[in-house]
Amino acid sequence: MTTPDPTSPVARLLRYANEVHALAGRCGRPDLAEVLAASAARWKDECTDIVVAGAQKRGKSRLLNTLVGHPDLVPVDADVATNCFLSLRRGPRLTAVVHRSTDKGPVQTPITVESIPDYASMRGDAGKRRDVVSVDITLDNPLLDGLRLLDTPGVDSLTVGHRQVTVAMLQRADALLFTLSAQDQPVLRHELEFLAEAAERVQAIVFVLTKVEDSTNWLSLQEENKARLRTFVTEAITANPDRTATLAPLLEAPWIPVSSKLAEAAAAKRREGRVERADTLRARSGMDVLERHLRGFAEGRESARGATVVAAALSVLGSLTTGAKDDVAVGSDDEGDLTTRLAEVDAELEALTELAGRRRAGMVANTFLGREVGGIVAARVAEIRQPYENVIATLKKQEQVDRYMAELPESVQRSLEAAWSQIVYDVETLARTTLNSFARDLGLDPVEFAADRRTMPNLTQVQIKGDQSANEPVNVDMVRDVLPSVSMGVSFGGLAAAMLGPIGFLLIAPAIGAAIFMGRRSLEKVQRSQAAVRGALRDQFSVIAREMTLDLERMVATWRVGVEQAADDSLLRRRKELETRRAELKSASARSAADRQKARQSGQDRITAINTLTARGHELRSELAAAVAALGAGPATAPQA
Known part of the structure; x- marks a missing residue:
């Protein structure tokens, strides 16, 4: 990489980053120095x-x-x-x-x-x-x-x-x-x-x-x-x-x-x-x-990359400010300064205690997620089962039953596979909304909860075929859109093929997939009568609903525990940080006047350095922003059809 002009924003950025890194080291915060080092590691x-x-x-x-x-x-x-x-x-x-x-x-x-x-x-x-x-x-x-x-x-x-x-x-x-x-x-x-x-x-x-x-x-x-x-x-x-x-x-x-x-x-x-x-x-x-x-x-990669380094440096400076202000208060001639800082820490600790109470209330509310999962599954399964039962009720002749049964097992399988995709979507939406609301109520950022493959369903894939000729039976159903024809004298193909097209792949958990497969085999063997078909259909949907509910309840429970643990860890970490600050502030009163004066001078020097570096950082960021905005600039030609 070409050595930048020593007066350019990029050269000044490199010097700036080194100064912030050194200040973090002098402040006894190697953790913050490492943040900046990691951000600058890609510079070359x-x-x-x-x-x-x-x-x-x-x-x-x-x-x-x-x-x-x-x-x-x-x-x-x-x-x-x-x-x-x-x-x-x-x-x-x-x-x-x-x-x-x-x-x-x-x-x-x-x-x-x-x-x-x-x-x-x-x-x-x-x-x-x-x-x-x-x-x-x-x-x-x-x-x-x-x-x-x-x-x-x-x-x-x-x-x-x-x-x-x-x-x-x-x-x-x-x-x-x-x-x-x-x-x-x-x-x-x-x-x-x-x-x-x-x-x-x-x-x-x-x-x-x-x-x-x-x-x-x-x-x-x-x-x-x-x-x-x-x-x-x-x-x-x-x-x-x-x-x-x-x-x-x-x-x-x-x-x-x-x-x-x-x-x-x-x-x-x-x-x-x-x-x-x-x-x-x-x-x-x-x-x-x-x-x-x-x-x-x-x-102009240096300008774009430099903006990231400046952002990291400003974040580090913000974190260093708290400790510097504490040291200034420790050595202040006005005892009220130290009292004020202690009061601020105590107020934050009291707020954390209140948050802990809200965390317990939220945890109780989160336990109802499992029950809501059962409701979602029941509603969706009933939604796709009812049209089948409606059609079965219209079957008056044996030839109608026979013809319908030739298509029903595979049709039900496809409907349940499609339903699973929609149910997972509904449950994930519910869990994400509820648990992120729980996190926000605790003053935390929304929690991104990742699935643990040891506890989540081990998903496999079922390929669903499409593109059949409109003159052939299409044995594929999509929830609410494609169902077995009510009129048994009409081919299954026309409307279904027009609306569906290639379906692609859907994700099915093994236990659910096995239950669907066994249910299909049961339907293939059921007695060819209206009552027997209706009973077998209800049994299959009941078994599938139970398997889906169990799988999803385990999934939601894993997420809930993970989010609650993340909240607990965050609250505990914040409490430890505040208690450490309070202990250090209280112990400062036992120091000699000379030590307290030395701490005050050190804090003031650091605040001065932090303020100077922060101002320089914002100036550099503005310059780099202007340089970034100019990258690729030129007259644009609007596309035309």
């Missing part, structure tokens, strides 16, 4: 890391494929797998390597490019996906020279682990591309909350509006997105002015409308030798504007 990495994030179905993966010129490289029909990310960097040829974290240590396994979805997609093979941390893809594309693109799980996914993996990736990010779609709803609250977290870690942020080619109102949608972002940032800053420096730059971040579809069409025309038409489509796609920003990030 000459590859710029750009995290590509966004909600599911926002066009993120197709955008990546288009950027690197391989339409089928990254799976676009399913989210990136939990605890996994995809890394795309330049290499001499197209390769893929899976990285796993096992009990015996990290393991790397070369795979074929065609098998990437098996290891990295939520629609892939569960066995192959196990323990996968990342898939490293290399390809010879000049755009990736000095760049590494990181494809992350959807930030809106309720699959446990997705969002926190993406947030964790921001720790190593130099820039963030955040995707929104011109064909979907405007930016949602959870996306804005993710962006607020991202802004704490990354200063170089670009909004990419995808799928503009088929949207007639993408400009108005973009303006609505900007308005929602502006409202969110304004409210957050009003509630906490200290967040101004991190959140305000979001309002200045560039918005780039793009069309992967037009870019792919341009590439096709170029292969046909129609260069002029290809150039026109390429210009309309907006991809050149986006690539200019990416190249700008690569060329």
Whole structure:
């Protein structure tokens, strides 16, 4: 890496970071010094890391494929797998390597490019996906020279682990591309909350509006997105002015409308030798504007990376301030200063005692989660069972019963598999809402509770076929949408095939899968009479509901215990910190006057140094923000259909 100009913001940043690091050491806080050291550790990495994030179905993966010129490289029909990310960097040829974290240590396994979805997609093979941390893809594309693109799980996914993996990736990010779609709803609250977290870690942020080619109102949608972002940032800053420096730059971040579809069409025309038409489509796609920003990030990585170091330094300085102010109070000529500091600590301890009481009340409320799980399962199972019973009631002739029974076992199996997916969604939503409310009530950040694979259902995958001919029976049901035909004289195929199409993969816990399979076998053997079919159907749904409830109650109990333990650990840690401060403040009164005066002078000196470094940090951050904003700047061409 070229040595920076000693007067440049980057050179001054390096000196600044060293000064903050040294101050933390002098203050006896090696833990804080290590925080800054970890943030600066990547400084010599000459590859710029750009995290590509966004909600599911926002066009993120197709955008990546288009950027690197391989339409089928990254799976676009399913989210990136939990605890996994995809890394795309330049290499001499197209390769893929899976990285796993096992009990015996990290393991790397070369795979074929065609098998990437098996290891990295939520629609892939569960066995192959196990323990996968990342898939490293290399390809010879000049755009990736000095760049590494990181494809992350959807930030809106309720699959446990997705969002926190993406947030964790921001720790190593130099820039963030955040995707929104011109064909979907405007930016949602959870996306804005993710962006607020991202802004704490990354200063170089670009909004990419995808799928503009088929949207007639993408400009108005973009303006609505900007308005929602502006409202969110304004409210957050009003509630906490200290967040101004991190959140305000979001309002200045560039918005780039793009069309992967037009870019792919341009590439096709170029292969046909129609260069002029290809150039026109390429210009309309907006991809050149986006690539200019990416190249700008690569060329100005020091500015983007420096913003992360400044943020870490300011955080360290904030933590050092408390101890310095305590020392000033210890040596003050006014005994009231020490009394005031002690009173503040006692007030915080009293507040913690109150929080402990609320924690106990919240714990009692959380115990009802298990009961609510049973209600969710019962309601969903009844919802899909009733239409079957309604149809059975219409079967008057034996030939109708026989014909219906030829389709029923597999149809019920598919309905239950689809129901399981919806039930898991409902339960995760309930648990996440309840437990995060519990955490917020204790003054804690929302808790991201990760699943423990030893206690969670060991999920396997059941492939459901689709694409049958409209003239053939379609033995697939989707809850509320596709059910066995009420009119037994009508083919099952028409409506179902039109509404359903390929289903893909669903996740089924082994015990539930076994119960569904056994229930199907029972239905296949049941006596062909209306009463017998109705009874067998009710028995099967009852057994499945019981298995689902047990699995989900165990899952929720694990999450509940984990969140409550995290809350207890946080409260205990805060109490220990406050009690240590109180003990140190009280013991100060027994020191000699000379020692107390020395402590006061030391505290004042540190506060002066902290204030000076904090002011310099904000100045550097502003300079770096301006440098980041200029990266890739230039006239943008709006895509056209």
